[in-house]
Amino acid sequence: AQTVTQSQPEMSVQEAETVTLSCTYDTSESDYYLFWYKQPPSRQMILVIRQEAYKQQNATENRFSVNFQKAAKSFSLKISDSQLGDAAMYFCAYRTNDYKLSFGAGTTVTVRA
Amino acid sequence: GAGVSQSPRYKVTKRGQDVALRCDPISGHVSLYWYRQALGQGPEFLTYFNYEAQQDKSGLPNDRFSAERPEGSISTLTIQRTEQRDSAMYRCASSGTDTEAFFGQGTRLTVV
Numbered sequence: 436a437q438t439v440t441q442s443q444p445e446m447s448v449q450e451a452e453t454v455t456l457s458c459t460y461d462t463s464e465s466d467y468y469l470f471w472y473k474q475p476p477s478r479q480m481i482l483v484i485r486q487e488a489y490k491q492q493n494a495t496e497n498r499f500s501v502n503f504q505k506a507a508k509s510f511s512l513k514i515s516d517s518q519l520g521d522a523a524m525y526f527c528a529y530r531t532n533d534y535k536l537s538f539g540a541g542t543t544v545t546v547r548a
Numbered sequence: 549g550a551g552v553s554q555s556p557r558y559k560v561t562k563r564g565q566d567v568a569l570r571c572d573p574i575s576g577h578v579s580l581y582w583y584r585q586a587l588g589q590g591p592e593f594l595t596y597f598n599y600e601a602q603q604d605k606s607g608l609p610n611d612r613f614s615a616e617r618p619e620g621s622i623s624t625l626t627i628q629r630t631e632q633r634d635s636a637m638y639r640c641a642s643s644g645t646d647t648e649a650f651f652g653q654g655t656r657l658t659v660v
Contacts, residue, residue, distance in 0.1 A: 441590075470648055479651070480639070482649075485648050526591070530643075534579040536593070538593070539590055543588075
């Protein structure tokens with residue numbers, strides 16, 4: 436069974452600073468996808484970034500980037516130049532080739548003005 | 549439709565009643581997922597479909613919960629003889645073969 440672990444229940448960051456959220460996963464697959472989703476107070480689920488396991492290059496989307504370490508089964512999210520609108524719960528997710536999608540427990544990010 | 553649509557958005561039901569939650573995925577999406585999410589928690593996997601085939605239902609808590617997707621499009625999650633512990637946000641998502649999952653707004657179920 437695949438499991439996704441987010442070891443940080445809460446993180447706090449000063450506006451304009453950088454914060455890194457950790458995620459590890461357990462799998463025996465070689466091909467899979469990894470995602471970070473953002474859930475603001477509205478409780479929508481918004482995709483932040485995705486990474487294909489076969490790609491060595493780390494994905495980047497504007498101020499969001501990942502550090503994907505396949506051998507270590509680690510997939511951390513870095514938020515640079517944090518903004519007040521980044522405050523939310525962030526979920527790491529893993530998807531197999533047969534499309535089953537599993538989530539971690541989430542990390543709540545607070546941004547201090 | 550443009551996105552994943554779930555109905556109803558809110559449902560209040562009396563304990564012991566059956567409820568049916570509907571999900572209309574993005575047109576053409578192969579996979580459809582059902583999750584349950586408690587406040588402050590991550591989405592808990594319930595079940596998923598590829599086309600009309602239910603691939604994995606290991607997350608369904610007990611036999612009061614069932615789901616179907618008979619024509620490979622719209623799906624219904626049914627909870628029979630509801631209990632207070634069933635109260636939660638129920639989320640549906642869909643994905644294509646090479647895309648991320650897109651989520652609906654969810655159905656907030658309250659069992660009184």
